[in-house]
Amino acid sequence: EAQVTQNPRYLITVTGKKLTVTCSQNMNHEYMSWYRQDPGLGLRQIYYSMNVEVTDKGDVPEGYKVSRKEKRNFPLILESPSPNQTSLYFCASSFRSGGWYEQYFGPGTRLTVT
Amino acid sequence: AQTVTQSQPEMSVQEAETVTLSCTYDTSENNYYLFWYKQPPSRQMILVIRQEAYKQQNATENRFSVNFQKAAKSFSLKISDSQLGDTAMYFCAFFTTSGTYKYIFGTGTRLKVLA
Numbered sequence: 208e209a210q211v212t213q214n215p216r217y218l219i220t221v222t223g224k225k226l227t228v229t230c231s232q233n234m235n236h237e238y239m240s241w242y243r244q245d246p247g248l249g250l251r252q253i254y255y256s257m258n259v260e261v262t263d264k265g266d267v268p269e270g271y272k273v274s275r276k277e278k279r280n281f282p283l284i285l286e287s288p289s290p291n292q293t294s295l296y297f298c299a300s301s302f303r304s305g306g307w308y309e310q311y312f313g314p315g316t317r318l319t320v321t
Numbered sequence: 322a323q324t325v326t327q328s329q330p331e332m333s334v335q336e337a338e339t340v341t342l343s344c345t346y347d348t349s350e351n352n353y354y355l356f357w358y359k360q361p362p363s364r365q366m367i368l369v370i371r372q373e374a375y376k377q378q379n380a381t382e383n384r385f386s387v388n389f390q391k392a393a394k395s396f397s398l399k400i401s402d403s404q405l406g407d408t409a410m411y412f413c414a415f416f417t418t419s420g421t422y423k424y425i426f427g428t429g430t431r432l433k434v435l436a
Binding site: 238240242247248249250251252255257263265266295297299308309310312314315 | 354356365367368371412414416418421423424425428429
């Protein structure tokens with residue numbers, strides 16, 4: 208089954224404790240991306256990757272890191288989480304077909320930083 | 322910088338009626354893509370419909386259609402014969418391939434279909 212998986216689905220952590228949210232896709236997509244969703248703000252792009260070893264900042268990259276060592280994986284790293292990073296996070300992957308970049312989203316990760 | 326505006330935070334519609342969700346955007350680029358995504362209470366993001374900026378013909382997917390006005394930078398979504406399963410948050414999104422490959426989402430419109 209074609210899918211984007213994220214782990215964990217729910218995470219409660221404390222300020223300053225490093226964490227990683229994993230993202231994996233099995234569709235051989237080149238493009239992968241991370242978003243955070245906050246009430247009243249919609250989805251905001253954190254980082255995206257056009258291919259292996261190619262990453263770039265979205266609109267809200269501060270406090271986050273990513274890496275793309277393999278095509279299928281795109282982990283999101285919070286080196287020192289803070290309460291303002293409490294949010295719902297989505298990973299997405301995308302392919303180009305006739306010019307389209309249709310995104311497939313993971314199920315989301317609810318992160319709470321206390 | 323590109324922006325996407327959804328001016329209707331909440332809307333409701335009677336079952337079987339038609340509703341239109343508005344979206345405006347701002348860009349100086351000529352080549353881009355526009356999307357509508359649906360997020361039901363399950364939180365899963367689902368693509369509803371997409372439009373290439375260079376195509377003048379409005380996209381249609383079953384009961385969903387768009388009114389794309391490039392000069393006015395408007396991209397509204399029309400849902401015909403509304404069903405209870407259409408109850409969801411709807412997000413308009415802009416995607417550029419000119420130099421950067423960023424997605425910009427609007428703040429969303431929460432649609433409730435009433436029985």
